[in-house]
Amino acid sequence: MLLTCDRIHKPLIWGNTLPSLDLLIVGQGLIGSLLAHAAADAGLEFTVIDDGHEDAASLAAAGLMTPFTGRRFSAPQNLETLLDIARRRYATLSERLNAPLYRPQPMIRVFTLDEEHRRHARQRQTAAGARLLGPIQPAGHGPAGMPDPMGSCRIEGGGQVDVATLLQQTRAWLMASGRLQQARLQPAELTLLAEGCQWQEHSARLCVLCTGHQARHWDAFRGLPWRLSRGQALILRRETTMPLEVVHAGRTLAPLDEGRAWFGATYEHDLDKRGPDPGARETLLDDYQRLFPEAPAPEVLDQIGGIRAGSRHGPPFAGLTSNDPALGLLDGFGSRGTLLGPWHVDRFVERFTNNTLATLKP
Ligand SMILES: Cc1cc2nc3c(=O)[nH]c(=O)nc-3n(C[C@H](O)[C@H](O)[C@H](O)COP(=O)(O)OP(=O)(O)OC[C@H]3O[C@@H](n4cnc5c(N)ncnc54)[C@H](O)[C@@H]3O)c2cc1C
Numbered sequence: 001m002l003l004t005c006d007r008i009h010k011p012l013i014w015g016n017t018l019p020s021l022d023l024l025i026v027g028q029g030l031i032g033s034l035l036a037h038a039a040a041d042a043g044l045e046f047t048v049i050d051d052g053h054e055d056a057a058s059l060a061a062a063g064l065m066t067p068f069t070g071r072r073f074s075a076p077q078n079l080e081t082l083l084d085i086a087r088r089r090y091a092t093l094s095e096r097l098n099a100p101l102y103r104p105q106p107m108i109r110v111f112t113l114d115e116e117h118r119r120h121a122r123q124r125q126t127a128a129g130a131r132l133l134g135p136i137q138p139a140g141h142g143p144a145g146m147p148d149p150m151g152s153c154r155i156e157g158g159g160q161v162d163v164a165t166l167l168q169q170t171r172a173w174l175m176a177s178g179r180l181q182q183a184r185l186q187p188a189e190l191t192l193l194a195e196g197c198q199w200q201e202h203s204a205r206l207c208v209l210c211t212g213h214q215a216r217h218w219d220a221f222r223g224l225p226w227r228l229s230r231g232q233a234l235i236l237r238r239e240t241t242m243p244l245e246v247v248h249a250g251r252t253l254a255p256l257d258e259g260r261a262w263f264g265a266t267y268e269h270d271l272d273k274r275g276p277d278p279g280a281r282e283t284l285l286d287d288y289q290r291l292f293p294e295a296p297a298p299e300v301l302d303q304i305g306g307i308r309a310g311s312r313h314g315p316p317f318a319g320l321t322s323n324d325p326a327l328g329l330l331d332g333f334g335s336r337g338t339l340l341g342p343w344h345v346d347r348f349v350e351r352f353t354n355n356t357l358a359t360l361k362p
Contacts, residue, residue: 029053030338051182058212061306071119099165106154133155136151146243220321228310236261247291251291263284263298276303276305
């Protein structure tokens with residue numbers, strides 16, 4: 001049976017022969033980039049289609065790979081494996097792309113609620129927590145210039161990925177080998193058959209969307225349990241008085257380079273707004289002043305934002321649609337793309353190669 005996303009039947013150009021590519025990867029944010037590298041390592045033939053990062057959440061991210069996050073100090077189950085695979089992947093990519101893409105970076109967590117003390121104590125009883133979560137330091141031992149009446153702790157094992165450089169260098173790498181198409185793929189332009197897909201002159205065994213929140217607009221993925229939020233952050237001029245470490249106390253301040261620091265982020269549920277919002281800027285600047293009451297008002301160099309696409313069930317979406325076996329999704333990484341991405345991308349490629357990709361469940 002011949003299928004297309006909008007059910008318009010079009011003839012396939014490959015006729016009785018097999019599709020010429022293994023994968024058509026749609027989206028070159030962090031996940032599409034990681035997938036392209038893993039596919040190349042596995043010897044797969046692929047093309048990446050991206051619209052020029054028109055709507056990339058990856059470009060708003062601080063790139064932090066944080067083992068324990070949120071009030072609950074939550075961590076994914078196989079944390080140490082995820083950290084190990086991610087660190088190795090970013091080291092390999094730094095060599096391939098000839099750019100330092102990752103630096104280990106401890107985080108100082110300043111406590112703001114009693115509940116965090118309890119959660120911290122509970123996580124320290126786990127194997128990963130005992131290794132990576134430092135003890136509570138009493139008030140006055142936290143980052144310079146930051147009041148810490150409830151104390152603070154150090155979180156080891158994480159780091160910071162230079163996501164913008166990773167995307168830029170991967171784009172150049174893809175272009176050099178003729179594997180990048182700059183275009184916005186519309187669902188109606190994609191033809192799907194049981195044995196493959198076709199878009200313009202490209203035919204592949206599988207079309208996989210790595211389009212971040214945009215995938216929720218596709219009929220095939222609309223019914224998935226998305227968890228979506230808009231996040232905005234400020235790029236500040238980095239002052240010598242700012243802490244050297246990544247610090248978190250409800251909001252995060254992370255050094256980016258000699259001259260810039262990232263401060264954020266908001267969690268908003270109005271997904272229709274576009275562009276920098278003055279209200280978010282004001283909220284973030286008020287919070288900065290609350291965190292660093294003695295510091296002068298920071299100079300804002302830029303305001304950035306994007307939509308985080310996560311899954312309400314927790315793990316990302318990685319699999320095939322039930323109706324169209326030539327259409328897949330690798331998405332829904334929420335706020336943890338840097339940590340979860342490398343492991344899930346490797347599993348996706350392995351399962352694609354072994355023909356064991358599972359069907360996505362709503
Ligand atoms: C403010 C903020 C801060 C964050 N901080 C962190 C952090 O510190 N650490 C962390 O791990 N995560 C963080 N995240 C989450 C992180 O951004 C995601 O986990 C990850 O980057 C998502 O990558 P992605 O490739 O799935 O999606 P995206 O980065 O959104 O990439 C999708 C790409 O597909 C393109 N595209 C979409 N539709 C089409 C189409 N039809 N045709 C062609 N191209 C298309 C888009 O333009 C884009 O280039 C943050 C997110 C936000 C918003």
